[in-house]
Amino acid sequence: MKSHCDLSELDAFSAVARHCSFRKAADERGVSASALSHAMRALEERLGVRLLNRTTRSVTPTEAGHQLLATLLPALADVADALHKLTSRQQIPTGTLRLNVSRPAARLVVAPLLAPFMTAYPRINVELAADDGLSDIVAKGFDAGVRFGESLAGDMIAVPIGSPQAFVTVAAPCYLKRHGVPKTPHELLEHVCIGRRFPSGKLYKWEYLAEGQPLRLAVPGPLILEDDALMIQAAKDGIGIAYVYEEMARADIAQGQLEELLVDWKALSSSFFIYYPSRRHVPPTLQALIAFVRERKSQ
Structure with a gap:
């Protein structure tokens, strides 16, 4: 039996x-x-x-x-x-979250979130690649990227992250003493400027607002860099005028090592976005990051 x-x-x-x-x-x-x-x-x-x-x-x-x-x-x-x-x-997000992030976005909006996010989700491992190029995040196996909104493809889902970011035009007092202070963006054409080159090879045109209309200038200069920290240091050393993220230059401006120029011509701020391909099944790790970012933005 x-x-x-x-x-x-x-x-x-x-x-x-x-x-x-x-x-x-x-x-x-x-x-x-x-x-x-x-x-x-x-x-x-x-x-x-x-x-x-x-x-x-x-x-x-x-x-x-x-x-x-x-x-x-x-x-x-x-x-x-x-x-x-x-x-x-199974309901707690677990696994690796792979992000492709521009270097400024990594410093300004992603890095401040890492500690609280990883504390809130201890079973998520974050792998972050700092990349100023417009990489194909799908082809390279990333879950999401972080870039400015205007650089994103139209078929991507985008979620704003962090505060809007403004650019400032700055120079060291010693440079301004030698070369004078530009009063309008067009006067930059007579100055020594520190250029910015994209990974694509294109030189960045500095952006301003002239009577509410966008103005983009290809400025001259003997030094071209790709990194804001290097641009700021070069400006502090008196090499020339730099066009950098305001948040990265704020402390040096407050301490008098740099002076902000052309304040009345400053362009509108832009926002960074988490972006990812439109698909039905978003990985739980990415869902957790998006929910975390939205919750902090609403606070």
Whole structure:
């Protein structure tokens, strides 16, 4: 005679014994009372032990049924707890989040988020590639990128991250003492400027607003760099005038090592965006980052 029984049968017996009712136990489990009664008779036959006393008005555990129930209840509770923990673990984002981020975005908006984000999601590993080019994030296996909005392809989903970023025109007091202070953007053409070259090879044109209209200038200069920190240092050394992110130059301006120029001509601020391809299944790690960014933005 086989005494094997599965967990569902034992759980069903536990329900009948706890409720002392086939009907209540059946309602709890979503089955019919007659099906549950037949299942219990089959269980008793396999075990060779009567587990339930039945009358037309009641169902109560036998002595053997009470003994089995006393053993089953903590065991079933342990199983339920283990399954709950497993399900909860699956709901907590786990894995690696790969981001392709421009160097300014990495410094200005991503780096300040890393510590709080990784504290909030300790099971997420972040892999960040600083890249000023417009890489194909899909082809290179990245989950998302971070760039200025105007540089993004139209088929990308974009979510703003961090505060809008402005550019400033700056120079060291020693440079301005030697060469004078430009009063309009066009006067930059007579000055020594520190150029910026994109990874694509194109030189960046400095941007201003002239009576509400955008103005873009190709400025002259003997020094061309790709990194804002180097541009700021070159400007502080008196080499020339630089056009850099305001947030990166703010401390040097406050300390008097740099002076901000052409304040009335400053262009409008731009925002960085997390962007990723339009697809139905967004990785849980990226969902977590987007939710985190949105929550901080709403605070």
